[in-house]
Amino acid sequence: MTDKQGHQPVPGAPGSLPPSAEEPTEPREPLPPKPDQSGPETVSPTGQPTGADPARNAQSGAYLTTAQGARLYDTDHSLKAGPRGPVLLQDHHLREKITHFDHERIPERVVHARGAAAHGVFRGYGTAAKVSKAAFLAKDVETPVFVRFSTVLGSRGSADTVRDTRGFATKFYTEEGVFDLVGNNIPVFFIQDAIKFPDIIHAGKPHPDREIPQAQSAHDTFWDFVTLHSEATHHTLWNMSDRGIPRSYRMMEGFGVHTFRFVDAEGASTLVKFHWKPKLGVHSQVWEEAQIAGGVDPDFHRRDLADAIEAGAFPQWELGVQTFPDTPEQMFQGIDLLDPTKLVPEELAPVQPIGLMTLDANPSNFFAETEQVAFHLGNMVPGIDVTNDPLLQGRLFSYVDTQLTRLGGPNFPQLPINRTHAPVNDMLRDGMHQTAVHRGVAPYRPNSLDGGCPFVAGADTGAFVEVPAEVAASRKVREAPESFDDHFSQPRLFWLSMTPVEREHIVAAYTFELGKCYEQAIKERALKVLARIDTQLCEQVATGLGLPAPQAEGALADPDPSPALSQVGGVWPADGRVIGIVADKDADLDGVRAVRDAVQEAGMVPLVVAPAGGVLDPDGDPITVQRTFATARSIEFDAVLLAGAPAPGADAIGARDAKAGSGGGATDPRLLLLLDEAYRHAKAIGAWAGGDGVLTSAGVPLDAPGVVNGGSGAEVLEQVRHLLGGHRVWDRFPARV
Numbered sequence: 001m002t003d004k005q006g007h008q009p010v011p012g013a014p015g016s017l018p019p020s021a022e023e024p025t026e027p028r029e030p031l032p033p034k035p036d037q038s039g040p041e042t043v044s045p046t047g048q049p050t051g052a053d054p055a056r057n058a059q060s061g062a063y064l065t066t067a068q069g070a071r072l073y074d075t076d077h078s079l080k081a082g083p084r085g086p087v088l089l090q091d092h093h094l095r096e097k098i099t100h101f102d103h104e105r106i107p108e109r110v111v112h113a114r115g116a117a118a119h120g121v122f123r124g125y126g127t128a129a130k131v132s133k134a135a136f137l138a139k140d141v142e143t144p145v146f147v148r149f150s151t152v153l154g155s156r157g158s159a160d161t162v163r164d165t166r167g168f169a170t171k172f173y174t175e176e177g178v179f180d181l182v183g184n185n186i187p188v189f190f191i192q193d194a195i196k197f198p199d200i201i202h203a204g205k206p207h208p209d210r211e212i213p214q215a216q217s218a219h220d221t222f223w224d225f226v227t228l229h230s231e232a233t234h235h236t237l238w239n240m241s242d243r244g245i246p247r248s249y250r251m252m253e254g255f256g257v258h259t260f261r262f263v264d265a266e267g268a269s270t271l272v273k274f275h276w277k278p279k280l281g282v283h284s285q286v287w288e289e290a291q292i293a294g295g296v297d298p299d300f301h302r303r304d305l306a307d308a309i310e311a312g313a314f315p316q317w318e319l320g321v322q323t324f325p326d327t328p329e330q331m332f333q334g335i336d337l338l339d340p341t342k343l344v345p346e347e348l349a350p351v352q353p354i355g356l357m358t359l360d361a362n363p364s365n366f367f368a369e370t371e372q373v374a375f376h377l378g379n380m381v382p383g384i385d386v387t388n389d390p391l392l393q394g395r396l397f398s399y400v401d402t403q404l405t406r407l408g409g410p411n412f413p414q415l416p417i418n419r420t421h422a423p424v425n426d427m428l429r430d431g432m433h434q435t436a437v438h439r440g441v442a443p444y445r446p447n448s449l450d451g452g453c454p455f456v457a458g459a460d461t462g463a464f465v466e467v468p469a470e471v472a473a474s475r476k477v478r479e480a481p482e483s484f485d486d487h488f489s490q491p492r493l494f495w496l497s498m499t500p501v502e503r504e505h506i507v508a509a510y511t512f513e514l515g516k517c518y519e520q521a522i523k524e525r526a527l528k529v530l531a532r533i534d535t536q537l538c539e540q541v542a543t544g545l546g547l548p549a550p551q552a553e554g555a556l557a558d559p560d561p562s563p564a565l566s567q568v569g570g571v572w573p574a575d576g577r578v579i580g581i582v583a584d585k586d587a588d589l590d591g592v593r594a595v596r597d598a599v600q601e602a603g604m605v606p607l608v609v610a611p612a613g614g615v616l617d618p619d620g621d622p623i624t625v626q627r628t629f630a631t632a633r634s635i636e637f638d639a640v641l642l643a644g645a646p647a648p649g650a651d652a653i654g655a656r657d658a659k660a661g662s663g664g665g666a667t668d669p670r671l672l673l674l675l676d677e678a679y680r681h682a683k684a685i686g687a688w689a690g691g692d693g694v695l696t697s698a699g700v701p702l703d704a705p706g707v708v709n710g711g712s713g714a715e716v717l718e719q720v721r722h723l724l725g726g727h728r729v730w731d732r733f734p735a736r737v
């Protein structure tokens with residue numbers, strides 16, 4: 001609200017206008033934070049300050065000030081030589097405000113730019129104690145963590161649900177220093193040597209001329225590279241599987257990918273591979289869902305994670321390790337443990353649980369926490385060490401290096417989110433953005449002026465001591481070991497381990513992605529690669545592309561399948577799953593209330609969908625409408641229930657746009673679309689109180705698997721809940737895809 005001269009009324013200032021009804025005019029205390037939404041702790045569990053300064057939290061004081069603390073009376077008008085005159089250079093507030101704004105952005109991550117994160121805790125089971133002396137793995141030790149999930153290829157503002165690998169990076173703030181486990185949701189990688197990383201990323205990123213496509217692998221340069229560089233075959237196959245399109249960050253596995261070392265108190269070393277196992281099971285979208293979500297809710301995964309945590313449905317993962325003897329060969333049953341394009345089937349080396357992670361708080365500031373968090377593989381603690389995996393070795397260089405550009409200098413470990421909770425006593429000094437006020441005069445060793453401090457620790461006083469592993473004498477070479485040459489046996493293992501429906505999805509994914517390539521030669525080369533994985537896979541994709549299927553070069557071996565690689569077949573908790581309940585004013589509203597409450601009690605999320613917003617039954621026990629036919633889309637729901645037959649929607653706002661000519665009393669086309677998609681995406685569907693007629697209109701067969709019809713709302717819900725345990729109604733594939 002402004003006066004005639006365009007001035008903002010200043011409360012208490014001479015000439016203030018009466019307060020407007022919308023705008024508060026009195027300073028007030030800030031609202032208390034929502035539960036579980038507090039900022040980073042100012043003091044760590046070990047009593048160390050973390051650097052978070054509550055006094056600098058935005059919007060927490062009564063009066064607006066400059067960065068220097070001077071109170072301001074106007075932030076809406078520049079200081080001018082008269083109302084129509086030029087702006088005066090002396091306007092410090094204008095310059096400060098604009099200059100700071102001009103520099104608000106920092107470079108996005110060169111990969112993994114798009115992400116979402118959460119705070120939590122990790123509690124060790126103590127089961128790793130015999131192989132690792134890391135203190136945070138000991139029984140019942142609780143360690144704060146910060147986890148950032150991400151896509152790889154897309155820019156910071158790109159859609160969440162694209163087909164891509166997902167990052168799964170965890171920062172453990174242990175008492176012995178920060179340990180970063182920077183993993184992915186796929187256990188193998190595209191390349192075996194870090195020197196190829198710029199190549200694969202340049203190929204996967206948008207084309208340099210037009211900068212399209214964004215966050216996609218369905219384009220020529222990606223397929224050009226991965227079909228020429230056959231060590232990428234295994235990871236690419238995982239990308240084309242359902243693992244490339246997760247339903248939720250909460251329902252992804254995580255993998256350290258490389259083989260690491262555990263070191264016990266005596267210095268003995270064991271090779272390990274890290275696995276995160278989600279308590280909710282591994283669950284994916286179907287491709288059409290992922291594509292729709294990219295348009296109707298590009299923040300699908302970010303929202304899902306934040307909503308679940310805010311609602312108290314804290315996601316959990318069990319951390320586990322596969323362990324292998326640290327022999328000079330570093331091989332396990334013919335699998336080279338230093339080759340990051342290989343996994344070790346769980347049937348050969350079971351994953352042994354060593355702790356539980358619970359994510360229980362959302363970040364309070366995206367930039368300060370999610371954007372500024374800086375992971376680095378070299379952040380290790382005593383009890384964990386690296387191996388010679390050439391991919392891992394290159395990563396040890398890259399992460400600090402990239403932060404120097406991204407975070408503008410070498411002092412990023414001082415940012416609150418990156419601060420260790422262990423006491424720091426380094427001799428690193430000065431540099432851009434130095435926030436510490438170091439005391440003493442002798443940041444060097446040896447010194448006598450600061451009493452010789454600090455001293456170095458020994459293994460018995462908690463020092464990180466590298467495993468004194470033998471390094472075989474050899475020539476300097478740019479070569480890989482021969483065992484790295486096998487690029488096809490594990491892709492075949494993965495393919496053979498998939499169920500028919502998962503194979504169907506893989507075929508569809510390759511057909512889609514290659515169908516988006518323009519270069520015929522790349523498609524033909526891709527088919528040759530597929531022929532080396534499986535004849536049937538190659539033939540089916542070739543049919544979809546309208547090309548002849550080439551013969552495999554050489555015989556295909558048949559490794560034993562690894563059922564653990566499949567996502568289908570388990571039974572999982574339905575916690576946090578979203579149930580759409582469709583109703584209108586004439587529906588069985590008592591049933592809606594009962595089902596809504598039962599869904600909530602079961603730890604799931606009910607969303608009432610009606611033709612228009614507001615409430616149903618306003619004169620009785622009102623039911624809040626959370627989605628309308630205009631705002632609901634099937635992708636948001638894990639199951640859809642119909643509490644009757646909503647009245648024909650020809651007159652509903654937007655219905656005519658949704659399907660021209662469908663007026664005249666037909667069921668609202670947006671509801672029919674919702675049901676059609678839910679059906680084709682193999683979701684559980686339920687109807688009672690006459691909703692079956694609408695299902696029939698939507699082309700949903702009442703006797704199809706996973707379609708529950710009749711009885712009371714509670715009975716329908718019970719069956720639907722049971723169906724959700726399997727994640728999807730797998731028997732319904734292949735439907736009319």
Ligand code: HDE
Pocket residue numbers: 109110111112115148149150166167168169182183184189193194195197255256257258373374375391392394395398399400402403
């Ligand atoms: Fe990364 N990777 N990476 N990466 N990576 C980065 O570091 C790199 C690799 C992974 O949420 C960058 O801070 C090289 C494998 C995750 O902040 C950069 C190589 C795995 C994240 C970088 C790899 C990963 C990154 C970009 C080949 C799974 C996001 C921004 C040797 C085991 C972390 C940054 C976050 C981020 C380099 C390969 C996982 C450029 C050179 C293998 C989850 O430093």
